[in-house]
Amino acid sequence: MLSNWKLLLEDRNRFFWVLQVAGWSGYALVHYIGSLMHEMRDIYALILLLGAYAGFLLTVPLRYLYRKIWDVSPWLLILIVLAASYLSAALWAVIDNATYWEIYKFGFTPDSKWFYFKNTIAKFYIMLSWSGLYFGIKYYQMLQDEKQKALVATSMAHQAQLKMLRYQLNPHFLFNTLNAISTLILVEENELANRMMSKLSLFLRFSLDNEPIKKIPLEREIDALMLYLDIEKVRFDDRLKVTLDIEEDVKQALVPSLFLQPLIENSVKYAIAKLEEGGEIIISAQRNDDDLVIVVADNGPGSTKPLDSLSTQGGVGLANTRERLQALYGRNYSFTLTANTPRGLRIEIRIPLEQVEQA
Known part of the structure; x- marks a missing residue:
């Protein structure tokens, strides 16, 4: 079991997809639990699943974008992350609204004129959280790599010292x-x-x-x-x-x-x-x-x-x-x-x- 986890952590690509599936499945589950009192919860569950799937798909391009801009200056990196997160959130909100309209047809009425904007902002926070987690995990992996390299270098120096003495x-x-x-x-x-x-x-x-x-x-x-x-x-x-x-x-x-x-x-x-x-x-x-x-x-x-x-x-x-x-x-x-x-x-x-x- 431990060896399987070790293999999973070492394969960065597989590790990303496991976290991606688990994260968005958790997002859908948490929102579904919060909607159990909803009078049309079966239809709402479908909306949540489609919303989570849309979020899953929209964050995949972000991964490749963040790879490309990894070495840019910190301020430029922050600006690109904010812009990319907002654009992804806006697109997600459009897809979400289209899903609401398609399923509820004329039965769905926004509660205020700011509904779509507030929906976009809520999704922006989610996208920003996803971006933060992505960078946090990547920096942690880089830190572990540096520690591993330092350990290997120390071990090699240690072996060289022992050989010299011996x-x-x-x-x-x-x-x-x-x-x-x-x-x-x-x-x-x-x-x-x-x-x-x-x-x-x-x-x-x-x-x-x-x-x-x-x-x-x-x-x-x-x-x-x-x-x-x-x-x-x-x-x-x-x-x-x-x-x-x-x-x-x-x-x-x-x-x-x-x-x-x-x-x-x-x-x-x-x-x-x-x-x-x-x-x-x-x-x-x-x-x-x-x-x-x-x-x-x-x-x-x-x-x-x-x-x-x-x-x-x-x-x-x-x-x-x-x-x-x-x-x-x-x-x-x-x-x-x-x-x-x-x-x-x-x-x-x-x-x-x-x-x-x-x-």
């Missing part, structure tokens, strides 16, 4: 990975170099295949992260340890694609790479009421900057993730940084829990 792949990651592959080839570790290249290819393919404006199951996000971490493990060997703690009931929760990768990259760069003995990255996810809570923690040296300002001034990775979350969820998210125990940095992200729809 495709800000850290060039250091690609440089370090390709450099590591080159080194492995030089030392004739061809099998390891080939495995690393395969992981990089899969990671980049995943990155290109998943639109930044769409969300993916958390399970797929973790799989992509493990591709990235497997690449880094080739560089760091046993110095990089990864621990996953993902609750089963949130594995199908929807998250922005690769939104955790910049955070993991920060942990590798500022935590693992700074420690000779290496370190550990812990990724956990759980449900908290209607929210999904994801934590990325490391046991690195932590930050020398104040944690309150780190999320906005702590480099591209943190700012990028925060901006993407804000673009996608507005104010309905949280992004907090705290010191990890016994050392390191802890990032907690809280977003609305959205589950993948089961087919």
Whole structure:
């Protein structure tokens, strides 16, 4: 039912004819109800129907006239509308009087010499009301069109922003990975170099295949992260340890694609790479009421900057993730940084829990 109404509103021509028929039918019905005490109401009903039909036909040319003069100056538009409404009313009054005369013959006598003029003026108000409704509906439709265009433009800008943020792949990651592959080839570790290249290819393919404006199951996000971490493990060997703690009931929760990768990259760069003995990255996810809570923690040296300002001034990775979350969820998210125990940095992200729809 709603879709039928939507189709009707979108088809402006059909919408006009529906309103035209409904409006003039309502005009005839209201006048008939008011004439129920008329002693010749059956004949009078016929007169009302013919009058409404005449009004229906006379207002159709007005529609095409108003289309032609739509872009003229306001004062000229008002003058043309007044003139067209009066001429249509006068013609309608002539037709109405002819109908009275034809049906009543010599039984109809005007109650005063101003009868025809007053009839014309009454019909002028009706025509003027029709014109006002026409322009009101047209201006409303134009306003809705402008709002729709503004929404489309905002949506396109929003998508462009998300794509820009999403495709800000850290060039250091690609440089370090390709450099590591080159080194492995030089030392004739061809099998390891080939495995690393395969992981990089899969990671980049995943990155290109998943639109930044769409969300993916958390399970797929973790799989992509493990591709990235497997690449880094080739560089760091046993110095990089990864621990996953993902609750089963949130594995199908929807998250922005690769939104955790910049955070993991920060942990590798500022935590693992700074420690000779290496370190550990812990990724956990759980449900908290209607929210999904994801934590990325490391046991690195932590930050020398104040944690309150780190999320906005702590480099591209943190700012990028925060901006993407804000673009996608507005104010309905949280992004907090705290010191990890016994050392390191802890990032907690809280977003609305959205589950993948089961087919």
